[in-house]
Amino acid sequence: MPELATIYIMGKEYQVPANLTILQAIEYAGFLFVRGCGCRGGFCGACSTVYRTKDSYKLKVALACQTKIEDGMYLAQIPFYPANKAEHKISQIQPTTETLCALYPEIMRCISCGSCTKVCPQDIKVMDYINAAIRGDYKKVAELSFDCIMCGLCATRCPAEIVQYYVALAARRIYGAHIMKKAPHLDKRLLEMKEQKFAKEIEQLMQSSTEQLKELYTKRDIE
């Protein structure tokens, strides 16, 4: 039997093996997740968890699937947050300095308290990208926010009621669609596809026997 730890799930005490992640510990305690569990691999942000440890007032956050439990942890999950997403049409939107402020005027209310940055389980400089968003610096927002998994913890702590992750998503999409250069080799290939340049060659491959294909495959040159 592995060493046991005591944890408190929404205030109730449970003894669980000390080597588990928060997610596994909650399951061990007998809970079946419907909400609050998504990819189990640190990519989806479904399992954002707020906790504190015994005798400490400090609130900490974690992704339940990527964090080992600690003895004396008081745990609660935030499986959903009623955040506002501004709708837009990506093809028609203009990448001006004011666009993000028009979509999300509340970003102007940022008081630079840094709560969002402090809470981010991905260690993203959230406040810095919100400041960049206010300035209309799309590139900076895109670079700083790229690793965001949209768990929403930043929004739960924001005194200005900003939904940082949606601001970042809008900025990144606008940057990707309107500011970054489109791939020039892709333009060329799309033209060739229109002219059916490879259709015949593919048709031939489709008609080839397995033996012929094996030979072509074995002989193909590798970049």
Place this chain on the structure above:
Amino acid sequence: MYPKEFQESIKKVEATRQARKGSDFPRLSLAERQALLEAFHPDYKKGTMRALSVGVNKGDKTPHEFANLFEAYSLIDPERFTIPQPKYSVDVLIIGGGGAGVSAAITAHQAKADVLLVTKLRIGDANTTMAQGGIQAADKENDSPAIHYLDVIGGGGFKNIPELVRALVTDGPEIIRWLEDLGVIFDKADDGTMLSIHGGGTSRKRMHPCRDYTGAEIMRCLKDEFLDNKIKYLEYTSALELLKDKNGNCVGAVLLNMENGEVFTVKAKTTILATGGAGRLHIQGFPTSNHYGATADGLVIGYRAGAKLIFIDTIQYHPTGVAYPEQILGQLITEKVRGVGAQLVNADGERFIYELETRDVVASAIIREVQERKKGIMTATGGGVWLDTPLIEMVSGPGTIHKQLPAMYRQFIKFGIDMTKEPVLTYPTQHYQNGGILCNEFGETNVPNLYVAGEVSGGVHGRNRLMGNSLLDILVFGRRAGRHAAEKSSKIANLSEGTLDHLKQYHAELQQANIPQERKSPMLLPDYRPKQFQGEFNFLAKLRQ
């Protein structure tokens, strides 16, 4: 932080590193590959599969874990169940909210269809989000869709369905442009040129990454676009069965609200199954890289409705799942790690396989190294081999890991392992369902008005999928199915009533085959609770009333 017993082996890895840097390792011939697969790939392990005793694919072999779901009774008793009046009536019903389902929904909506998407978890809680390394498409000068075709079919053991492969490689370039237009940020040079890399089994560098968050970046843009289009959707809603009319057309589905247990129906002129994969079945006890909902539900309900399956005897084990620490056992270490220069080495610091062979081959070689040659590093949960990540910084320059593999760095540093300085321990993990429901190049199955897209479908990847072709597949066939289903629905004026007659027949077959009554499917969610807590889910209670 690695335990002491690993440190000695790590010293050996460090000792051979300089000599290994930039060295070549011979690739295997097709015959050598086949021999390695037959000796060590889990698909070839005796006693792990059985022939199905019921349904369209009766007699075909499949892993016991799959067979247990196919050879099982519905959660609905069709003899007692009164089919409720439809709660929604739509042109296109899409079941599944990953990359395939969402791209199908956007495309069908833009083709003026009335669309409803339902998904068991949240939109985007899917394997799509977890795809890391990149998406393939032949869009560079030295590449072509024909070369891509050959890579795909060779990787798949020359068994792939040619029409499906053609669709995959031919649509590739336009899919990348579609993603660019949606605002997906690919790794690019300043002039827009894509930074592309190799994946296992590719003959050209055609993997387009977005750092190592490729799937997450694609999925969040797709989801945002979906929301911007104001398409109807229901989250935490799973499908229990498909509905068919007297003529055998699919006309919708019986659905379950996973939170309050409400069972309701949707009437639909066309239905697209985009329910994804099956990692959570833990075939042969393997851990998995898949998301929480990957339980093969779509395969099960499609099969009961008469949809034909293909290649259900082949599972993809990703060569490099996490083998240590145990807390993240089986999670993915993207193939991109090898793509940018990390080597696989055994406990003595020796290479044993060319790292970018196809996944089935590399996985087999790792299993051989640990099980037969006893050159693995043993852990409490099994064993593994080293993926020598510090080499990446030596080959591709300092800072490469932080810049190109931030998710991987995070995954390990949270447990005190710094992959820029220490290797990481790896072993194959259940990753992908190579086969699935057979479809044509428009996603149509043999059941009229039933479509499939994405991992639930089968045929395009043959017996082994290449890295980066799944992200492409879900978008190519999601869009094709969405477009075709929308068009088809516009030609259907009236829908006849939905029945569960097919289910009655299926149940009769099960009884004839003496399948135990208590065996039920679909699984809906994997149950990781200790035994004493396991049992019927609360949200199924209403079905029993």
